[in-house]
Amino acid sequence: AQSVTQPDIHITVSEGASLELRCNYSYGATPYLFWYVQSPGQGLQLLLKYFSGDTLVQGIKGFEAEFKRSQSSFNLRKPSVHWSDAAEYFCAVGEVKAAGNKLTFGGGTRVLVKP
């Protein structure tokens, strides 16, 4: 069965500093990987996704993620954090079925941004 681990429950970062969120996955085949962001009381917004090809993926809001098969990781990065980046971030792995992708989410990492 597929699984996703986000080792950091909370991360506090100063505005303007860099951010890296860790994600490790377990999946039997080539994974489909996603990062979602959730603001309090809001839905899930897709930041970026990896299906195949270039292992460095660019997303929205200045985020990027790198797929490393040897480490089973898909870490999310942002060079300079803005106060509006305070939110919860979920890494997810997609299971390809005959129709559609069922997502398995990690436990999430809550990011706090200090002024």
Place this chain on the structure above:
Amino acid sequence: AAGVIQSPRHLIKEKRETATLKCYPIPRHDTVYWYQQGPGQDPQFLISFYEKMQSDKGSIPDRFSAQQFSDYHSELNMSSLELGDSALYFCASSFWTPLEDTEAFFGQGTRLTVV
């Protein structure tokens, strides 16, 4: 652009009552997914439908049922509600193709509170 519409946004029910959550997918999307996110938890997959047929099933209680209608909207029916059913319920939709590049788009969620 049209997004996934969920209604109602908020719902308060008493124990042992029933609730119906509705989801209207993005036009031309043929696959609908339901997820449950408990307080402080990551979203958990409940069930999905493709072309009005159940395509996958996760940790959905027997008290819950769901279906997808001819216009592709979906309803999640929850009976004999328990306090533990209080959660944010997300619907997501996607358009399935044999190609790799598919992703699910999430609605804003329905917050169910059972008192």
